[in-house]
Amino acid sequence: MNDRLHTSAPLSAGTRHIPDTQSEQDLRHLAIQRVGVRRLRYPLSIEVGGDVCPTVAEWTLDVALAAEHKGTHMSRFVAWLESLDRPLDAASLRSELPAMLDLLHAQEGHIEARFPFFIRKRAPVSGVASLLEYRGGWAAQQRDGQLSVWAEAVVPVKSLCPCSKEISDYGAHNQRSEVSLRLELLEPMAWTEIVRFAEESASSEIWGLLKRPDEKWVTERAYENPKFVEDLVRDVALRLNAEPRIGRYVVEVENFESIHNHSAWARIER
Secondary structure, eight states: OOTTSOOOOOOOTTSOOOOOGGGSBOOSOOOEEEEEEEEEEEEEEEEETTEEEEEEEEEEEEEEEOTTBOOOOTHHHHHHHHHOOSOOOHHHHHHHHHHHHHHHTOSOEEEEEEEEEEEEEEOTTTOOEEEEEEEEEEEEEEETTEEEEEEEEEEEEEEEOHHHHHHOSSOOOEEEEEEEEEEEESSOOOHHHHHHHHHTTSSEEOOSOOOHHHHHHHHHHHHTSOOOHHHHHHHHHHHHHTOTTEEEEEEEEEEOOSSSSSOEEEEEEO
């Protein structure tokens, strides 16, 4: 049992016994693969650029329930969250998931947390600093005796159409894009490293605050580096393939097309 959790005071001799219904036997002979809580918003700390940053995550926490058990103890998921006393990262997830399973008396289960985080970036010419928002996530799974940890990030970037550049006398249509990464981490990686897989593959990265010389640089950078959605997803995948700390992955790119009322989309997984 997790020794960080506070236990309630023992019942006095005169206190009426309260039955534990969830622990009763079930006779329907049906195991449940995943049962727990979802859409639970709860505070979380992560490390970004060497700093501990507070955020708020939306959690999904669940366990596998054996056929003979009537139910799981839902309140213990919240009790586990209350016991977190350090920033959550790939290394701590490998110990926290077994702690949650021990608390729930389960052999298999999942932890999923999705949250916003920010990285302070300096503009490419002026050097002015500003925060840029990213969407991140942690996921851990214990199944068939194997524990895996995944990081997720949605990274905003800029893309410019090679075809539009080729056929136009001047200019080319360009737009904001999102690169979504889901990476199995064999070893820990920093959030500042993860987002660079996307930013360094795009026509240009983006910033929260730019001066006029910076806007000129971004515009010209994208024009000199045009990419279809197919180019962008492949270039991200090539960078992931070269990183030994990453196992399986899913990378998706969505271009919010500026001259259409639809998006262009591509996906590669390994």
